[in-house]
Amino acid sequence: MPHPETWLKVTSAGLFCEPGGFFVDPPRAVDRAVVTHAHSDHARPGHRAVLASPETLALMRTRLGEGQAGLSQQPLGWGERLRVGEVDVWLEPAGHVLGSAQVAMEWRGSRAVVSGDYKRAADPTTPGFVPIPCDVFVTEATFALPVFRHPRPEAEIARLLESVDLFPERTHVVGCYSLGKCQRLVALLRQAGWERPIYLHGAHVALCETYAALGVDLGELRPATVAGKAALVGAIVLAPPSAIADRWARRLAEPVVCSASGWMRVRQRAKQGGIELPLVISDHADWDELNATLDEVGAPEVWVTHGREEALIHAAGQRGIRGRALRLLGYGDEEA
Amino acid sequence: MIAFANLLERLVFTPGRNAKIALLRRYFATQPDPDRGIGLAAVTGALSFAAAKPGLIRELAATRTDPELFAWSYDYVGDLAETVALMWPERPVNAPPPRLADVVATLATEHKSDLPGIVAGWLDASDASVRLALLKLITGGLRVGVSARLAKVAVADLSEGRVRPDDVEEVWHGLAPPYAELFAWVEGRAPRPDPAQAPVFRPPMLAHPLEQADFAALDAADWRAEWKWDGIRVQLVATDGGARLYSRGADDISAAFPEIVQAIRFRGVLDGELLVVRDGVVAPFSDLQQRLNRKSVGARMLREFPVAVRLYDMLFEGAQDVRQLPFDARRARLEAWYAAARPARMDLSELIAFDSLEHLAALRDGARAAAIEGLMLKRADAPYVPGRPKGLWWKWKREPLTIDAVLMYAQRGHGKRGSFYSDYTFGLWRTGEHGADELVPVGKAYFGFTDAELAHLDRWVRNHTVARFGPVREVEKAFVLEVAFDAAQRSARHKSGVALRFPRIARLRPDKPAAEADRLETLMRLVENAPTTNA
Incomplete structure (x- = not known):
């Protein structure tokens, strides 16, 4: 049985599956790409052929425009095996954002899984992560330090609603990424019983519409940009992290600046951003989830794409799992 | 302890005075005696524990964490108590988090040698937020940006206007934690606590x-x-x-x-x-x-x-x-x-x-x-x-003109001062867009202080940094500098609309609360009276 390092290679153009003739999440335009999810650091524009989950393809079209999301797009449903070159390829949910997939590849009995970005916590907007036993597991390590343990998102949402209750005359503006985090926050708020309209920055509108078109119910959403200040008193507004403390936020009523991100676990990170209410809600696996996942997939070898690989490799090594840092450039730029 | 931890976590990120008062008020209004009084003592700096020190926390961390992972984590987080609070390995225990009043009573009475085991038990029963509050309480570094005065304002606020902050001031030093009679008074359940013969403070008259x-x-x-x-x-x-x-x-x-x-x-x-x-x-x-x-x-x-x-x-x-x-x-x-x-x-x-x-x-x-x-x-x-x-x-x-400004940012100097935060950006208060006070930078000074004052400021900056922007540190808005200058001139190039001529640090005012620093209006009036060249 060939070791995956003989057929899955790190090249300057990204992770290349040689017997399949395709790249996984290549950082620049290539002939054939398999894309794990639609975040811009994984789904680049301009590939000729793109293989991905139907949801990822739809989100790529929204983000990149019809012409840029692959000249030919091939959707692949969960668990459907497809022969690409000499390689069997299939996708299983990664639980990161809607459509996010792990790419499983098998060649001559040797199996590698590229997980992309993933999380293990439940998310009402996307199916949960499915562990796939494999010989090499390719993992992210965004939050691979033991200080990163995400609390239950429901508890963080409760803190947000408690603050809305305490400061009813102010607008709570939550900085969050437009793909995934935004819709998850909306869904979590709905689960917590927040039935009032939720206001969106313009950058968040299109992707919420795509989510809705893909069957994710988000309730009533309104553009924050056209709402008057009076309408935003006591309201919850979702906006990109770059907008929450900028001129855009002047339209809000004495805003409580919140941010929903795994980085909010560390005070210094929250203070740097001038965040008044940090909410630790992440779409990535935390330290415990990363380690539990390595144990579940049972791979003797783990490759780490990006993040704090040294700590994860150290912890894996203590359990007899061989770790390798791929040092792929360009990942982790978009969100957390 | 959960409510206290929530309070600290909100306060540490809340810049606005009114929002801080609202948070404190809610805490005092919803927590029972004696916990709320112990919380009041903690935020006003009235508690300290001789037996518990940072060394205790280091030792605890060493017993429960991998040394390499601890080192990487500490390096990333940059704060000992926070690192330990965040990475403390959770194990399911059948115990609720400790009560604040019990924690404080135990810290005050238990022998030093018994504390590590007791503290470890508390940490096991707590989540990260409570662990951090515990460790900060133990090491005496709450740093939530609440002055004793602000806490007294929040206590007075419970009375719906019957008791003014100055009234609280006049009984304060006759009271001791957990301040049950104080809360009973502001809540209208008991008469004003009689300081009787206690030598209490009287709010001063200011000019x-x-x-x-x-x-x-x-x-x-x-x-x-x-x-x-x-x-x-x-x-x-x-x-x-x-x-x-x-x-x-x-x-x-x-x-x-x-x-x-x-x-x-x-x-x-x-x-x-x-x-x-x-x-x-x-x-x-x-x-x-x-x-x-x-x-x-x-x-x-x-x-x-x-x-x-x-x-x-x-x-x-x-x-x-x-x-x-x-x-x-x-x-x-x-x-x-x-x-x-x-x-x-x-x-x-x-x-x-x-x-x-x-x-x-x-x-x-x-x-x-x-x-x-x-x-x-x-x-x-x-x-x-x-x-x-x-x-x-x-x-x-008398001349020169001076203002009491709040230190906002500090930058490292050059050459011999390369290792010191010696360039200071300071600001004055003004009423912001939403009616709340905000600081606006009015100038930068990098001389006027003695070597000893520089060392003091450098240390203060390092211990009170809230954000870093390359070589610049933003600090807690809590240190007042008396800035002397020859003239104030209008300037379209400055956010504040005013530029100071020849500003220098006249002296440090660690005794002065930041809220009592000068307002931008005060400086602007000095501008109007100065010759308006280079407008």
């Missing part, structure tokens, strides 16, 4: 800076003048319950100035300026600084930096409240008392004779002693009014 328009309206006959001495404002309180020396911010500084407390052989409340005085000559403020912010003081300090109080007002004579009397009447009582008592380490602030305001202006301009900042003008018929009433007391500083 406004005198500006040209105010000056023109004065009638010389209505006013009394004194030199404005460059020391710190203090209040001497003596009752049958004891003698105390308080700073203007209501901190009990008796232990730092034992010679003053020993010299109090009377009953009453006096207002004055604490100064270093050698052979009758007042030393510069930098000498007094040697004595500030100390919990205790050694023989050498007492000898080399002898302090005295220059008295200027009397609030109580014996047990009699004389604050409603006019200034002249209080002054007469003060002089008569002084002549009879002749207390050691105290003298009277001289009343300056003058015929006209022009004469007074000349006196002010002629005063060049380093310890004289200018003049104080006090209305002859004014009662002693706590707070900053308009038009009763003026401070009229």
Whole structure:
């Protein structure tokens, strides 16, 4: 049985599956790409052929425009095996954002899984992560330090609603990424019983519409940009992290600046951003989830794409799992 | 402990004064006694535990964490207590988090050798937020940006207006944690706690800076003048319950100035300026600084930096409240008392004779002693009014112009100063868009301080950084700098609309609360009066 390092290679153009003739999440335009999810650091524009989950393809079209999301797009449903070159390829949910997939590849009995970005916590907007036993597991390590343990998102949402209750005359503006985090926050708020309209920055509108078109119910959403200040008193507004403390936020009523991100676990990170209410809600696996996942997939070898690989490799090594840092450039730029 | 942890977590990120008061108020309104009173003591800095120190936390971390993972984590987080709180390995335990009051009682009574096991048990029963609150409480580093005054305002707020913050101030030092009788009073369930014989603090009367328009309206006959001495404002309180020396911010500084407390052989409340005085000559403020912010003081300090109080007002004579009397009447009582008592380490602030305001202006301009900042003008018929009433007391500083600004950012210097945060951006208060006060930067200064002051500031900056932008650190808005400058000019290039000519750090004001730093309007009025070249 060939070791995956003989057929899955790190090249300057990204992770290349040689017997399949395709790249996984290549950082620049290539002939054939398999894309794990639609975040811009994984789904680049301009590939000729793109293989991905139907949801990822739809989100790529929204983000990149019809012409840029692959000249030919091939959707692949969960668990459907497809022969690409000499390689069997299939996708299983990664639980990161809607459509996010792990790419499983098998060649001559040797199996590698590229997980992309993933999380293990439940998310009402996307199916949960499915562990796939494999010989090499390719993992992210965004939050691979033991200080990163995400609390239950429901508890963080409760803190947000408690603050809305305490400061009813102010607008709570939550900085969050437009793909995934935004819709998850909306869904979590709905689960917590927040039935009032939720206001969106313009950058968040299109992707919420795509989510809705893909069957994710988000309730009533309104553009924050056209709402008057009076309408935003006591309201919850979702906006990109770059907008929450900028001129855009002047339209809000004495805003409580919140941010929903795994980085909010560390005070210094929250203070740097001038965040008044940090909410630790992440779409990535935390330290415990990363380690539990390595144990579940049972791979003797783990490759780490990006993040704090040294700590994860150290912890894996203590359990007899061989770790390798791929040092792929360009990942982790978009969100957390 | 959960509610207390939530409170700390919100306070540490909340910049607005009103929002902080709302958070504190909710905590006090929803938590039971004695926990809320212990929480009040914790945020006002009234608790400290000798037996628990950072070393304890390091040892605990070593027993429960992998050393390499700990090192990487500490390197990333940058704060010991926070690192341990975040990475403490969770294990399911069948115990609720500890109660705040129990934690504090245990820390105060248990033997040092028993603490590691007790603290580890608490950490096991808590989530990250409670763990952090516990560890910060133990090491005495809450740093939530809440002054004692702000906490008292929040307590008073529970009364729906019946009890003012100054009322709380006047009983505060007669109370002790957990302050059950204080809460009962503000909630209308019990009468005002009677401080009885306790030597409590009385909120002081403060002056406004005198500006040209105010000056023109004065009638010389209505006013009394004194030199404005460059020391710190203090209040001497003596009752049958004891003698105390308080700073203007209501901190009990008796232990730092034992010679003053020993010299109090009377009953009453006096207002004055604490100064270093050698052979009758007042030393510069930098000498007094040697004595500030100390919990205790050694023989050498007492000898080399002898302090005295220059008295200027009397609030109580014996047990009699004389604050409603006019200034002249209080002054007469003060002089008569002084002549009879002749207390050691105290003298009277001289009343300056003058015929006209022009004469007074000349006196002010002629005063060049380093310890004289200018003049104080006090209305002859004014009662002693706590707070900053308009038009009763003026401070009229001599040239150069100065402002009390809040340190906002610090940047490393160059060359020899490369390792020091020596360039300071400071700001003044103004009313922001939403009615809340905000600081706006008005200038930058990188000289004027002594080497010792530079070392002090550098250390302060490193310990109070809230954000980093390359070489620049943003600091907690909690340190007041007195900035001297030659002129203020309008400038379209500055966010504040004003540029300072030749700004320098005149002195550090660690004694002054940031909220009492000057406002931008004060500076802008100085601009209007200055020649407007280079507009």
